[in-house]
Amino acid sequence: MDAITNLLKIISDFVAELIRSVLGFSPLLAELVVMGLAAVVLITFAALSFMGLTYVERKVVARIQDRLGPNQAGPFGLLQPLADGIKMFTKEDTTPATADRWVYNLAPLVIAVFALATYAVIPFAPGVVGTNLNVGVFYVLAIGSGSIVAILMAGWGSNNKYALLGAFRTVAQLIGYEVPMLLNVLTVVLVTGSMSLIDIINHQTLAEGNPGIPHILMLPLPALVFLISGIAETARSPFDLLEAESEIVAGFHTEYSGMKFALFFLGEYVNALAVAFIFSTLFLGGYAGPILPPYVWILLKAALVFFVFMWLRGTLPRVRIDQMHALNWKFLVPMSTVNLVLVMLVLKLFPTSEAAAQTFGGILVTPWVQALILLAVNLAVLFVSLALAARAARRFRQAEEEMIMRRRSANLATARA
Amino acid sequence: MTIQQLIFIALAILVIGSALFVVTTSNLFRGALMLIVAFFGIAGFYVLLDNGLFAVAQVMIYIGAISILIIFSVMLTRGMQAMIPRNAQAGSVAIAAGLLFLILLLAFGPFRLVVDLSGVPVLATLFRTESPRVLGGLPWSFANREVPETYIADFGRALVDLNQFLLPFLLVAFLVDAVLAGAIYIARQRKPAEVIAEREAIAKEEAEEIAALQPQAASPALPQSAVASTAEH
Amino acid sequence: MNLQNTINGIPLEWYLIVAAALFSIGLYGVLARKNAVAMLMGVELMLNSVNLNLLAFWRYLAPESAAGLAFAAFVFVIAAAETAVGLALIIAVYRSLKSVDPETLTQLKL
Numbered sequence: 001m002d003a004i005t006n007l008l009k010i011i012s013d014f015v016a017e018l019i020r021s022v023l024g025f026s027p028l029l030a031e032l033v034v035m036g037l038a039a040v041v042l043i044t045f046a047a048l049s050f051m052g053l054t055y056v057e058r059k060v061v062a063r064i065q066d067r068l069g070p071n072q073a074g075p076f077g078l079l080q081p082l083a084d085g086i087k088m089f090t091k092e093d094t095t096p097a098t099a100d101r102w103v104y105n106l107a108p109l110v111i112a113v114f115a116l117a118t119y120a121v122i123p124f125a126p127g128v129v130g131t132n133l134n135v136g137v138f139y140v141l142a143i144g145s146g147s148i149v150a151i152l153m154a155g156w157g158s159n160n161k162y163a164l165l166g167a168f169r170t171v172a173q174l175i176g177y178e179v180p181m182l183l184n185v186l187t188v189v190l191v192t193g194s195m196s197l198i199d200i201i202n203h204q205t206l207a208e209g210n211p212g213i214p215h216i217l218m219l220p221l222p223a224l225v226f227l228i229s230g231i232a233e234t235a236r237s238p239f240d241l242l243e244a245e246s247e248i249v250a251g252f253h254t255e256y257s258g259m260k261f262a263l264f265f266l267g268e269y270v271n272a273l274a275v276a277f278i279f280s281t282l283f284l285g286g287y288a289g290p291i292l293p294p295y296v297w298i299l300l301k302a303a304l305v306f307f308v309f310m311w312l313r314g315t316l317p318r319v320r321i322d323q324m325h326a327l328n329w330k331f332l333v334p335m336s337t338v339n340l341v342l343v344m345l346v347l348k349l350f351p352t353s354e355a356a357a358q359t360f361g362g363i364l365v366t367p368w369v370q371a372l373i374l375l376a377v378n379l380a381v382l383f384v385s386l387a388l389a390a391r392a393a394r395r396f397r398q399a400e401e402e403m404i405m406r407r408r409s410a411n412l413a414t415a416r417a
Numbered sequence: 418m419t420i421q422q423l424i425f426i427a428l429a430i431l432v433i434g435s436a437l438f439v440v441t442t443s444n445l446f447r448g449a450l451m452l453i454v455a456f457f458g459i460a461g462f463y464v465l466l467d468n469g470l471f472a473v474a475q476v477m478i479y480i481g482a483i484s485i486l487i488i489f490s491v492m493l494t495r496g497m498q499a500m501i502p503r504n505a506q507a508g509s510v511a512i513a514a515g516l517l518f519l520i521l522l523l524a525f526g527p528f529r530l531v532v533d534l535s536g537v538p539v540l541a542t543l544f545r546t547e548s549p550r551v552l553g554g555l556p557w558s559f560a561n562r563e564v565p566e567t568y569i570a571d572f573g574r575a576l577v578d579l580n581q582f583l584l585p586f587l588l589v590a591f592l593v594d595a596v597l598a599g600a601i602y603i604a605r606q607r608k609p610a611e612v613i614a615e616r617e618a619i620a621k622e623e624a625e626e627i628a629a630l631q632p633q634a635a636s637p638a639l640p641q642s643a644v645a646s647t648a649e650h
Numbered sequence: 651m652n653l654q655n656t657i658n659g660i661p662l663e664w665y666l667i668v669a670a671a672l673f674s675i676g677l678y679g680v681l682a683r684k685n686a687v688a689m690l691m692g693v694e695l696m697l698n699s700v701n702l703n704l705l706a707f708w709r710y711l712a713p714e715s716a717a718g719l720a721f722a723a724f725v726f727v728i729a730a731a732e733t734a735v736g737l738a739l740i741i742a743v744y745r746s747l748k749s750v751d752p753e754t755l756t757q758l759k760l
Contacts, residue, residue: 028420032420100444100446100447102447103446103447103450133469133473134469134470134569135469135470135473135569138470138473138474138477139469139473141477142473142474142476142477142480142481143476144481145476145477145480145481145482145485146476146480146481148481148485149450149453149480149484149485149488152485152488153450156446156488156492164492171485171489175485178481195569406630410629410630414629
């Protein structure tokens with residue numbers, strides 16, 4: 001039982017021991033080699049999951065839209081990703097004559113590197129994590145901003161106005177949605193009291209003196225906003241405006257073909273999967289769970305989140321660009337800010353530890369009661385802001401209708417005259 | 418030679434090289450990209466200094482915000498790309514900057530100028546000859562201390578501690594607020610001619626709309642006044 | 651080399667030399683460039699070198715005090731603020747004068 005639970009840890013320890021004893025490396029060098037191997041394994045995992053996810057996504061979206069999806073290559077179309085890969089490899093690799101060559105060629109590489117760099121801090125099982133940074137959450141958010149640079153490089157380097165327009169759109173979207181994402185991650189950090197992803201998981205794990213409530217139960221609003229801004233950050237449908245092919249061809253990667261395009265595609269999927277992993281770590285308890293081994297739990301949870309992504313992609317139409325920015329700046333950001341302040345107040349007014357209660361005052365409560373209060377506050381904020389938004393939308397629609405009516409009657413009048 | 422020393426030298430070459438590229442290139446977009454490389458190198462230095470928080474903050478603020486802003490303004494001022502990168506005094510400035518570096522190198526570097534300048538107090542501290550000293554004359558006392566585990570929490574508490582950095586922290590917060598408003602206001606300002614043209618266009622549109630509404634406004638006015646007159650009776 | 655005064659074999663002076671070089675390069679960038687955006691890049695390099703110095707001193711001399719960190723953080727914030735306002739000004743100037751060369755800014759009004 002123990003062997004199954006700690007499978008990944010045992011394997012990595014075994015490999016480290018092997019390198020140390022058989023090859024006779026010094027401990028520091030052996031550690032470096034093991035780290036390099038771990039990086040290779042992580043990158044392979046990400047690349048393989050990219051191949052698998054393209055297939056699964058096409059199948060799921062096809063089913064949602066009452067189609068069959070890929071079914072020709074191999075049994076159930078299972079070899080489709082392989083066929084796609086071969087197609088990508090053999091495609092001609094073109095470069096526009098007026099492109100800024102260095103920038104143009106580096107952009108896909110940069111985006112792939114930044115996408116893969118996120119996996120360095122994702123914990124897959126106890127003790128199985130690239131590196132346990134004490135600022136893990138902050139690192140994830142910071143690395144996300146690297147892809148913005150890559151997109152600007154691609155847009156500028158292609159020397160194509162559609163690419164540049166797409167890049168501008170993307171950057172406006174990514175920078176905008178970073179704000180609610182950060183604000184909501186901050187609530188989780190406040191509740192946990194740590195920025196380390198391991199500590200955040202431990203806070204949601206059943207242990208002595210810790211009820212192990214998944215954060216989604218006490219912070220449903222941050223979870224929702226994180227999901228929305230995560231989808232926007234990875235530019236997936238319904239926020240895939242940067243590659244709205246009917247408007248700006250294919251956005252910043254219009255000029256890319258062959259393997260460079262494949263790298264952009266990989267970056268997109270790997271980023272989306274990373275968001276799924278981070279979401280399950282922050283809100284669903286990460287690898288914590290009963291009976292099944294931890295690495296199965298985190299994979300299950302991430303798969304569930306990714307299924308939600310696919311579900312949204314299969315069912316929702318694309319959002320208009322002004323609506324997208326309005327949703328962010330006029331709805332998500334104010335709501336998240338209010339929620340953050342209220343969560344802060346609740347944590348100070350209803351502390352769970354005696355020391356905090358003594359220093360700051362407030363009523364000492366059990367973790368369950370605190371979670372319930374947080375839940376109530378969250379739901380209240382959510383419903384109040386939804387009601388406000390609905391009222392504003394109704395007024396806006398009424399004004400619009402009145403205007404249309406006025407125009408129509410004016411047109412009629414001029415026609416009569 | 419330890420691994421950290423090798424990493425330091427590699428980072429130093431990366432940072433200095435990309436910084437030199439930034440200040441000499443005529444292709445500003447590439448210059449901005451190399452600036453990002455320099456920022457990354459400095460984040461690497463922060464990691465070597467056992468300060469993960471500031472390394473990540475460096476990536477977030479300098480690469481995620483400042484570089485993007487710079488790239489944007491390079492793109493928006495595209496007409497200036499063909500300009501000569503250097504101005505008239507570039508040569509003398511280069512010499513001055515080189516001299517500054519030389520002085521700093523002599524003050525701190527390993528190639529200490531061993532001259533007895535004890536008669537001149539200022540120069541004596543500048544070109545130190547014996548134990549390491551800061552420019553002000555305070556001796557450096559190393560203790561090979563470790564960074565405490567809780568340095569992030571300590572730093573956070575210091576920022577909101579009335580006896581430490583609460584006041585500067587609040588001032589900085591006000592500054593950021595003012596900057597937010599100011600930057601939006603400045604970037605929004607337009608040429609008077611543009612504003613006048615836009616106002617004229619709006620006025621013209623409004624006049625047209627009013628003209629279009631005139632017959633319609635006249636027709637419902639009749640029954641309304643009729644209703645009013647009947648109510649009065 | 652006196653290894654007692656080093657951390658992982660790196661003496662404090664190395665950081666100071668790199669920071670000094672970076673500061674000089676940034677100074678050259680500010681004074682010798684014709685483009686205001688490029689000048690701003692030089693300013694960023696100088697601010698970074700200052701931050702590197704601050705954090706190096708923090709690590710080597712006073713790792714248990716928050717003063718070095720606080721100063722470095724304020725430099726971060728002020729750098730960001732300065733970039734935002736500076737670039738907004740440059741773009742406003744560019745819109746009305748069609749130039750980002752500071753030498754063309756000879757009037758007090760646009």
